[in-house]
Amino acid sequence: MADTIIALSSGAMPSGVAVVRVSGPRSGALTEALIGALPDPRHATLRVLRDSAGAEIDRGLVLWFPGPASFTGEDCAEFHVHGGRAVVDRLLAVAVEHEGVRLAEPGEFSRRAFVNGKLDLVEAEALSDLILAETEAQRRFAVEQATGAQSQLYANWRERLLTARAMIEAEIDFSDEEDVPGSVSDEVWADVSSLVAEIDQHIASSDRGRILRSGFDVALVGAPNAGKSTLLNVLAGSERAIVSAEPGTTRDIVEARLDLDGYLVTIADTAGLRETDGLVEAEGVRRARLRAGQADLVLHVSETGAFNDLSLGDGRTIWRVRTKTDLVRGDADGDADFALSSVSGSGVDDLVGAIRSEVGRRAGQTDTLAPGRARHIELLRTGRTYLIDSLSERLPLELRAEALRLAADTLGRITGRIDVEEMLGAVFSRFCVGK
Numbered sequence: 001m002a003d004t005i006i007a008l009s010s011g012a013m014p015s016g017v018a019v020v021r022v023s024g025p026r027s028g029a030l031t032e033a034l035i036g037a038l039p040d041p042r043h044a045t046l047r048v049l050r051d052s053a054g055a056e057i058d059r060g061l062v063l064w065f066p067g068p069a070s071f072t073g074e075d076c077a078e079f080h081v082h083g084g085r086a087v088v089d090r091l092l093a094v095a096v097e098h099e100g101v102r103l104a105e106p107g108e109f110s111r112r113a114f115v116n117g118k119l120d121l122v123e124a125e126a127l128s129d130l131i132l133a134e135t136e137a138q139r140r141f142a143v144e145q146a147t148g149a150q151s152q153l154y155a156n157w158r159e160r161l162l163t164a165r166a167m168i169e170a171e172i173d174f175s176d177e178e179d180v181p182g183s184v185s186d187e188v189w190a191d192v193s194s195l196v197a198e199i200d201q202h203i204a205s206s207d208r209g210r211i212l213r214s215g216f217d218v219a220l221v222g223a224p225n226a227g228k229s230t231l232l233n234v235l236a237g238s239e240r241a242i243v244s245a246e247p248g249t250t251r252d253i254v255e256a257r258l259d260l261d262g263y264l265v266t267i268a269d270t271a272g273l274r275e276t277d278g279l280v281e282a283e284g285v286r287r288a289r290l291r292a293g294q295a296d297l298v299l300h301v302s303e304t305g306a307f308n309d310l311s312l313g314d315g316r317t318i319w320r321v322r323t324k325t326d327l328v329r330g331d332a333d334g335d336a337d338f339a340l341s342s343v344s345g346s347g348v349d350d351l352v353g354a355i356r357s358e359v360g361r362r363a364g365q366t367d368t369l370a371p372g373r374a375r376h377i378e379l380l381r382t383g384r385t386y387l388i389d390s391l392s393e394r395l396p397l398e399l400r401a402e403a404l405r406l407a408a409d410t411l412g413r414i415t416g417r418i419d420v421e422e423m424l425g426a427v428f429s430r431f432c433v434g435k
């Protein structure tokens with residue numbers, strides 16, 4: 001018999017109400033022990049909760065969800081009690097005195113929902129993203145995936161591959177017979193080719209998915225004293241980083257998270273780039289370069305208007321930002337894209353506006369499907385290589401069919417649904433009646 005698990009499912013206490021959730025075969029017995037008779041299924045019912053000696057723990061709403069019609073698919077119950085630490089501690093302590101009842105591990109309710117077929121892996125991951133979402137774009141991206149849109153796409157691809165494989169297997173088995181025309185396999189391979197193109201397009205949107213899910217990454221880099229930390233503070237609207245007239249102030253990366261039009265944007269302030277004998281500062285410079293090399297957007301900050309080459313390699317978007325325009329200077333703005341003063345504030349809005357539109361452009365529509373997790377992208381890439389194998393005309397048909405199977409399995413791993421019965425169904429449903 002599976003353990004019955006219990007945990008606080010609502011947020012930090014103290015809070016108005018705390019929701020304690022229980023799932024597993026002893027849920028009903030535990031609920032009866034706490035409140036007497038079980039309430040009607042799925043009806044919020046006000047009850048007194050008592051310990052085994054009959055002392056009142058609290059008074060709260062109780063919900064009973066007999067399985068399989070519950071979040072986890074098991075018998076579940078919820079206790080909506082007052083959100084005090086001692087209330088919840090006492091309730092949990094009384095619950096785990098019961099045989100077969102223990103505290104839940106992180107993610108264990110969702111894990112059970114997955115095991116019982118209530119959620120697939122993509123949906124379960126999306127629920128976790130939904131809980132972590134801080135901005136509107138993150139929320140919409142997570143909701144889309146949590147409601148199965150992405151899963152459906154992968155399921156359809158997988159279905160096509162299972163069909164393709166069944167056709168090729170049939171061709172292998174009945175190649176001497178006349179009822180399987182050769183053109184069938186041409187159609188199959190044409191469809192596999194177009195699937196490769198669809199997967200490529202989907203993988204190409206992974207930058208978008210990453211930006212929507214994890215946020216858009218901006219790095220402030222440049223010479224010491226250029227005004228990077230001051231600019232970070234202005235963008236963040238608070239004194240995040242230490243500012244001083246001494247060059248080499250910043251060593252660690254200091255981040256500020258902004259919500260621009262619903263998109264999460266992380267601004268990273270970094271150590272000023274220079275040759276240095278200081279070990280700590282040199283490490284800071286190394287980290288600054290590393291961060292800049294991975295950023296979606298690099299703001300190259302300079303107080304002089306001179307911008308030496310950052311040598312960050314290809315593919316980085318770099319904007320040149322001249323700072324301290326409030327100070328009178330001989331030279332002009334040079335070839336800066338933006339000129340601003342963090343002290344007077346002039347030019348700051350232009351920069352923020354430009355970041356805003358850059359993020360919007362690079363994130364695209366929030367409601368179009370894009371893979372946002374490394375796990376998905378990796379499996380998509382692996383699946384694609386199997387498909388390329390399957391298209392190789394130099395290989396015997398048996399191996400090409402096997403490559404289709406591996407590709408289908410790989411796609412099945414994204415949603416966690418790889419199951420042999422389905423494959424058998426796809427194969428046998430295409431046999432002629434009586435064969």
Ligand SMILES: Nc1nc2c(c(=O)[nH]1)N(C=O)[C@@H](CNc1ccc(C(=O)N[C@@H](CCC(=O)O)C(=O)O)cc1)CN2
Nearest residue numbers: 009019021042063065068069070071072073078118127
């Ligand atoms: N109080 C409470 N609020 C909550 C949750 C919860 O567990 N408890 N949720 C937790 O994540 C979310 C809602 N998700 C849920 C998903 C499925 C079922 C459920 O009972 N499913 C059954 C019956 C479906 C039906 O009747 O329509 C099923 O799938 O068979 C409940 C909540 C957000 N709000």
Ligand SMILES: Nc1nc2c(ncn2[C@@H]2O[C@H](COP(=O)(O)OP(=O)(O)OP(=O)(O)O)[C@@H](O)[C@H]2O)c(=O)[nH]1
Nearest residue numbers: 224225226227228229230244248249250272342343
């Ligand atoms: N007048 C004026 N001074 C500024 C401006 N921005 C920064 N400063 C000053 O320039 C000095 C250096 O600023 P920081 O923001 O610490 O420079 P940084 O680029 O972070 O420097 P490191 O961390 O050493 O790389 C400080 O004295 C700031 O007050 C500005 O827009 N106008």
Ligand SMILES: [Mg+2]
Nearest residue numbers: 228229249250
């Ligand atoms: Mg600094």
